[in-house]
Amino acid sequence: xxxxxxxxxxxxxxxxxxxxxxxxATLADIEAKVRTRAARLKVGIDFRQSNLEGELVGxxxxxxxxxxxxxxNAAAYTHTSIALRDAIAAVGIPTIEIHxxxxxxxxxxxxxxxxxxxxxxxxxxxxxxxxxxxxxxxVDVKVFKRRH
Ligand code: DQA
Numbered sequence: 001x002x003x004x005x006x007x008x009x010x011x012x013x014x015x016x017x018x019x020x021x022x023x024x025a026t027l028a029d030i031e032a033k034v035r036t037r038a039a040r041l042k043v044g045i046d047f048r049q050s051n052l053e054g055e056l057v058g059x060x061x062x063x064x065x066x067x068x069x070x071x072x073n074a075a076a077y078t079h080t081s082i083a084l085r086d087a088i089a090a091v092g093i094p095t096i097e098i099h100x101x102x103x104x105x106x107x108x109x110x111x112x113x114x115x116x117x118x119x120x121x122x123x124x125x126x127x128x129x130x131x132x133x134x135x136x137x138x139v140d141v142k143v144f145k146r147r148h
Contacts, residue, residue: 008075
């Protein structure tokens with residue numbers, strides 16, 4: 001099984017970016033924890049970050065036939081990007097939306113996700129643990145898909 005982790009704009013600044021909201025872990029710290037857990041689960045990981053919407057769209061398109069599940073923290077594009085939503089819908093790969101912070105407890109503009117309707121589910125508010133929870137959910141996504 002292969003899981004593609006995609007990270008959107010400004011997540012390269014984790015560690016120093018608003019630590020009260022996003023914690024002190026860097027994206028590299030989070031990636032290392034995901035890889036350790038994935039090795040135990042015998043799952044392959046591709047872990048990427050981009051500040052560019054089009055690059056994220058390209059990676060989603062290229063995942064067809066390669067990745068079994070996409071885990072995406074689309075960051076600010078969550079709330080704005082019809083292009084990301086359409087890419088997720090187009091490839092048909094089970095996708096899990098994640099956030100470090102609880103977007104529903106923050107500003108009103110963060111409470112709307114354009115990608116949520118085309119994702120299997122959303123994990124929001126558990127800090128870096130959101131990534132591990134999504135990895136564990138990914139392993140069960142095939143079962144989840146069959147049930148729906
Ligand atoms: C975020 C929440 C988004 O609203 C924000 O734009 C981010 C990070 C999170 O992980 O909590 O950049 O996706």
